[in-house]
Amino acid sequence: MTASIPQAQPASTHIAPQADHAGSALNWMQRIANLRARLFLAALIVGFEIWARLSFGGTFILNPFNIQSIAIFAVAPLLLATGQTFVIISGGIDLSLGFIMGLAAVVAAHVINWATPGMGFPLAVLFGALVAVLVAGLPGVVNGLLVSRLRVPPFIGTLGMFGVARGVAFLLAGGTTVPVRNEFFAAIGNGKFLNVPYIVIITAIFVVAMHYVLSQTRFGQHNYAIGANARAARRAGIDIKWHLLRLYILSAMCAGLAGVVYSARFSAGAARAGEPLLLDCVAAVVIGGASLFGGSGTIFGTVAGALVIAVIQYGLVFVNVEPFWQFISVGVVIIISVLIDRAQRRFTGGRIDE
Amino acid sequence: MNSSAEPLLDVRNLSKNFAAVQALKDFSMVVRPGEVVAPAGDNGAGKTTLIKAISGVYKPSSGEIRLRGEPVSFATPQEARDKGIETIYRDSALADNLSIGANIFLGREPMRKAFGFLPVLDRKKMADAAKSTMALLDFHVNRMEAPVSNFSGGQRRAVAIGRAVYWDAQILIMDEPTAALGVPEQRKVISLIHQLKARGRGVIFISHNLQDIFAVSDRIVVLRRGVQAGERKISETTHDEVVKLMVGG
Numbered sequence: 001m002t003a004s005i006p007q008a009q010p011a012s013t014h015i016a017p018q019a020d021h022a023g024s025a026l027n028w029m030q031r032i033a034n035l036r037a038r039l040f041l042a043a044l045i046v047g048f049e050i051w052a053r054l055s056f057g058g059t060f061i062l063n064p065f066n067i068q069s070i071a072i073f074a075v076a077p078l079l080l081a082t083g084q085t086f087v088i089i090s091g092g093i094d095l096s097l098g099f100i101m102g103l104a105a106v107v108a109a110h111v112i113n114w115a116t117p118g119m120g121f122p123l124a125v126l127f128g129a130l131v132a133v134l135v136a137g138l139p140g141v142v143n144g145l146l147v148s149r150l151r152v153p154p155f156i157g158t159l160g161m162f163g164v165a166r167g168v169a170f171l172l173a174g175g176t177t178v179p180v181r182n183e184f185f186a187a188i189g190n191g192k193f194l195n196v197p198y199i200v201i202i203t204a205i206f207v208v209a210m211h212y213v214l215s216q217t218r219f220g221q222h223n224y225a226i227g228a229n230a231r232a233a234r235r236a237g238i239d240i241k242w243h244l245l246r247l248y249i250l251s252a253m254c255a256g257l258a259g260v261v262y263s264a265r266f267s268a269g270a271a272r273a274g275e276p277l278l279l280d281c282v283a284a285v286v287i288g289g290a291s292l293f294g295g296s297g298t299i300f301g302t303v304a305g306a307l308v309i310a311v312i313q314y315g316l317v318f319v320n321v322e323p324f325w326q327f328i329s330v331g332v333v334i335i336i337s338v339l340i341d342r343a344q345r346r347f348t349g350g351r352i353d354e
Numbered sequence: 355m356n357s358s359a360e361p362l363l364d365v366r367n368l369s370k371n372f373a374a375v376q377a378l379k380d381f382s383m384v385v386r387p388g389e390v391v392a393p394a395g396d397n398g399a400g401k402t403t404l405i406k407a408i409s410g411v412y413k414p415s416s417g418e419i420r421l422r423g424e425p426v427s428f429a430t431p432q433e434a435r436d437k438g439i440e441t442i443y444r445d446s447a448l449a450d451n452l453s454i455g456a457n458i459f460l461g462r463e464p465m466r467k468a469f470g471f472l473p474v475l476d477r478k479k480m481a482d483a484a485k486s487t488m489a490l491l492d493f494h495v496n497r498m499e500a501p502v503s504n505f506s507g508g509q510r511r512a513v514a515i516g517r518a519v520y521w522d523a524q525i526l527i528m529d530e531p532t533a534a535l536g537v538p539e540q541r542k543v544i545s546l547i548h549q550l551k552a553r554g555r556g557v558i559f560i561s562h563n564l565q566d567i568f569a570v571s572d573r574i575v576v577l578r579r580g581v582q583a584g585e586r587k588i589s590e591t592t593h594d595e596v597v598k599l600m601v602g603g
């Protein structure tokens with residue numbers, strides 16, 4: 001494919017600036033595409049607010065309880081989606097995250113129960129959380145090796161780990177949920193600071209840290225480059241295998257943290273803790289502005305994407321609509337999102353190579 | 355140009371075999387500072403093999419490569435690049451989603467400390483370096499933060515050349531740098547090559563288009579089935595003569 005920018009320029013050996021007028025007409029298109037999650041979010045909030053006022057004279061978004069519930073709703077999918085954002089930007093996908101989350105939840109429950117008598121409440125929680133996140137990293141190592149060394153397509157490799165992590169999690173849990181006996185853990189999962197739940201605070205701090213990694217470090221920069229043009233990245237001397245290994249470990253550990261947060265909230269570990277969240281996390285990333293072709297996306301976009309899903313899910317319950325409409329609404333938003341992405345690519349020239 | 359200047363690159367009796375195929379036989383050529391040399395030949399004559407042997411992609415079967423008089427041998431393209439031999443690939447070697455500066459620094463990004471402790475990418479340094487490098491090539495862009503996908507094919511090729519120049523490449527190898535570009539864009543690339551000449555770089559220029567070769571090169575080295583079949587100064591030869599050398603007879 002060749003350049004799609006008009007080249008109606010006098011033939012001159014002097015190089016004239018051409019990019020500026022080439023960009024201006026397309027700029028707003030790109031900007032809308034980049035901000036689509038935030039626009040969706042604003043539209044949804046306004047929509048539900050109007051709906052709430054018209055149908056029962058109440059407020060939707062000005063009610064602190066609603067805000068809190070939406071935030072809690074969004075925590076686990078957002079943690080998964082944070083790791084998924086990195087993977088999707090690199091041009092891959094991680095399908096194992098849901099069950100890695102379950103695995104981590106079960107491991108956290110077991111280890112905390114085992115350690116509490118010896119270590120006391122807070123230390124056991126710290127230890128259990130650490131072990132759970134590290135154990136979650138193991139399937140990430142396998143994913144990373146499969147994708148980077150053996151060149152297994154991410155879709156297939158992580159689908160394999162999806163099965164393995166699922167099986168191991170169920171085996172460790174003995175097929176049921178594992179209750180946690182640790183009051184400190186339960187307090188973290190359900191307590192609040194200045195009316196903000198601890199798990200929301202933890203998630204917010206983590207998300208900001210991941211935003212830093214993606215936008216301000218070499219690792220993040222290389223991630224974008226690999227997603228856009230892996231060959232160019234290799235030619236520039238980037239060690240792609242090493243990058244991909246660390247990438248899949250990172251995303252698995254994000255799921256590990258999600259598992260720990262889950263078991264704190266419910267005082268129990270369950271193998272299927274993350275089962276319904278896998279598609280939500282991919283949806284959050286895509287709605288958040290990332291392209292499944294790789295090369296684009298941001299953490300804050302994903303935050304907005306996760307909030308869009310949470311607002312839809314909670315909002316429909318709030319205005320008393322049958323819950324099945326959630327699936328339809330989220331599905332419609334995903335499709336619109338992808339269509340915007342495609343249109344944007346067409347206009348700004350998603351060139352492959354020439 | 356100045357045929358008495360010490361060669362930047364001196365290729366001596368280079369051979370390369372692929373199993374039974376001898377793609378390059380006892381091939382020799384030199385590139386001097388500020389000189390554009392065009393290896394030319396029919397399809398399969400060995401041009402690509404030659405530049406891959408020079409840039410560290412292939413290990414020569416025999417022969418010698420000297421850089422400023424010193425014998426060198428590269429195990430990888432990275433080693434060649436570290437010594438100042440840069441290849442501008444015909445398919446873009448850019449990350450389209452990143453800015454010019456980020457592309458110039460890809461793989462060796464500069465860092466700075468935010469708030470005195472937090473290491474962050476030094477985007478200002480990248481943008482400044484991009485601006486000054488591109489200005490050096492007489493290429494002026496205002497929106498330094500725009501991803502290079504916003505630019506035209508010729509401009510993107512200029513970015514790839516700018517990257518090589520920024521990292522102080524002494525020898526630029528260009529395999530079909532004007533391929534798949536519109537005519538105005540081709541002229542831009544040609545003018546970029548003139549800029550490189552003026553800055554004392556050596557350029558190895560490969561093109562199917564004799565017109566282009568005659569427009570930018572100082573010398574043409576003809577390859578025929580892996581053998582050096584003649585060498586001419588552009589000012590002292592004609593299309594006809596070159597074609598005859600290429601097809602033999």
Ligand SMILES: Nc1ncnc2c1ncn2[C@@H]1O[C@H](COP(=O)(O)OP(=O)(O)O)[C@@H](O)[C@H]1O
Pocket residue numbers: 372375376377395396397398399400401402403404
């Ligand atoms: N990797 C390879 N393996 C085997 N034969 C090769 C390889 N690369 C090139 N050749 C052969 O070497 C000869 C020169 O090819 P090449 O250098 O690509 O020529 P040119 O670039 O001038 O068209 C051809 O006969 C080609 O078939």
Ligand SMILES: [Mg+2]
Pocket residue numbers: 401402403
């Ligand atoms: Mg060739």
